[in-house]
Amino acid sequence: MTGVDLIIFGASGDLSARKLFPALFQLDRAELLPDDLRITAIARDKVAVDVFLDGLRLRMGHYMGGEAPTDSEWRHYSRHFQYVGADFSDGKNYGAVRETLDDTRISLFYLATPPSLFAPICNNLAEQTCLTGDCRIVLEKPIGECLDSSKEVNETLAKYFSERSIYRIDHYLGKETVQNLLALRFANRFINSQWDANCIDHVQISVGEVVGIEGRWSYYDRVGQLRDMVQNHLMQLLCLVAMEPPNSLEAESIRDEKVKIVKALRRIDVNTVSECVVKGQYTQGWAAGAAVPGYLDEAGCEQPQSDTETFIAIKAHVDNWRWAGVPFYLRTGKRVPEKVTEIIIQYKELPHNIFGDGTNIPNKLIIRLQPREGIELTMASKRQTLREKFSLQNHTLDLDFREAADMQRIPDAYERLFLDAINGDQSLFVGREEIEESWRWCDELIAACGQQNIASKPYHAGSWGPSTAELLIEKDGRSWHV
Numbered sequence: 001m002t003g004v005d006l007i008i009f010g011a012s013g014d015l016s017a018r019k020l021f022p023a024l025f026q027l028d029r030a031e032l033l034p035d036d037l038r039i040t041a042i043a044r045d046k047v048a049v050d051v052f053l054d055g056l057r058l059r060m061g062h063y064m065g066g067e068a069p070t071d072s073e074w075r076h077y078s079r080h081f082q083y084v085g086a087d088f089s090d091g092k093n094y095g096a097v098r099e100t101l102d103d104t105r106i107s108l109f110y111l112a113t114p115p116s117l118f119a120p121i122c123n124n125l126a127e128q129t130c131l132t133g134d135c136r137i138v139l140e141k142p143i144g145e146c147l148d149s150s151k152e153v154n155e156t157l158a159k160y161f162s163e164r165s166i167y168r169i170d171h172y173l174g175k176e177t178v179q180n181l182l183a184l185r186f187a188n189r190f191i192n193s194q195w196d197a198n199c200i201d202h203v204q205i206s207v208g209e210v211v212g213i214e215g216r217w218s219y220y221d222r223v224g225q226l227r228d229m230v231q232n233h234l235m236q237l238l239c240l241v242a243m244e245p246p247n248s249l250e251a252e253s254i255r256d257e258k259v260k261i262v263k264a265l266r267r268i269d270v271n272t273v274s275e276c277v278v279k280g281q282y283t284q285g286w287a288a289g290a291a292v293p294g295y296l297d298e299a300g301c302e303q304p305q306s307d308t309e310t311f312i313a314i315k316a317h318v319d320n321w322r323w324a325g326v327p328f329y330l331r332t333g334k335r336v337p338e339k340v341t342e343i344i345i346q347y348k349e350l351p352h353n354i355f356g357d358g359t360n361i362p363n364k365l366i367i368r369l370q371p372r373e374g375i376e377l378t379m380a381s382k383r384q385t386l387r388e389k390f391s392l393q394n395h396t397l398d399l400d401f402r403e404a405a406d407m408q409r410i411p412d413a414y415e416r417l418f419l420d421a422i423n424g425d426q427s428l429f430v431g432r433e434e435i436e437e438s439w440r441w442c443d444e445l446i447a448a449c450g451q452q453n454i455a456s457k458p459y460h461a462g463s464w465g466p467s468t469a470e471l472l473i474e475k476d477g478r479s480w481h482v
């Protein structure tokens, strides 16, 4: 393979120290980074590479705890690095970037910057002739904050990069357990053959976090939980659960199937929004045993009357042959009681029960994406007793991925994503159409909430959203799994 130059803009930012450089380090430790990979870190401070690396090691150590590099590991990792100290919003500074590039190698530009800098960086790279060789670009959400702004970002990217060279990250796709959804569905015949409206009653996807908005008040207040989590992460999970088997694991095949699901999502409009959407905003309460302030009392609050949702529950439908009549209940919130991402597949009751009243307990498949990654399947079996001829009991088959893994630790999402971007594999990156179709659906939902004045209902920090979120599912005779 041609050598790769990884050029990271925003190298002194929080994401870089918390996720990007630790992920690259773990790959180096596992001997998975190409030996000749060159990492060019770009940040504003005009310092020597050693000074940058000393600072980076300290910050990484803070996040990595017991997994932090030893001296010899750090020496091994540092050999990949060069550093450019420059204000990258200014085109004049790109000469220094140009000097580090080599047209005989692949340039992989990684924009770990605020989205407002995506367009200026691309324009500057082009104007300063940094895009002459084989170039790829990696960027993070948010790709826009609505359909129009996401189109704008995508148009800018398309001016300089073909779709095959654009790697849009949704870090949920890099999580091992999220990829396991593909294995679960398409490598197990018995699961795949029971995966439709004939067998499944409904699906729940819950993504909860104990943390609040973590010092990001002004960003978060503009977007809220729908744009921050549903438009991307929950949408991706929904697609992986609902999509048809792709022809192969090629990026095109997977993306094609995912886009069909987003397009098949029933629009939530003024007529349906009141029965399909519940929004919430946390008030003071508890998180991990400590008292915490409400959203409007968080540091940095600029709008004491803000109605931005920190919790949202949605009843969605995928209008296609496979999923006709099967509701997908989605729920995500900040300051809920636990950090959890799980998908519940609730099977239907048996069509005819021969075991007597109260024994028709439908199977449930619980896919735990984080924490305690694994799968649980509830099943009925006969109770071992002579006192009753047929008494049934429920058992749980529990597959714990951590115990089953042949590795000591489950890799972080960014490790997989870096490896794939370096190797030119786009299958775990998001395509333009998926993003735009997802925004189209979200924009309509947001507009409908506005037209029907769907306000965010208060819920105590440490609870699973407002009580109306329970009603959303209970009025259908169902209940949330947790």
Ligand code: BG6
Residues within 6 Å of the ligand: 171, 209, 228, 229
């Ligand atoms: C990010 C959101 O994309 O995902 C954050 O912007 C959220 O608000 C985070 O906290 C959750 O990611 P994870 O991997 O911790 O579930």
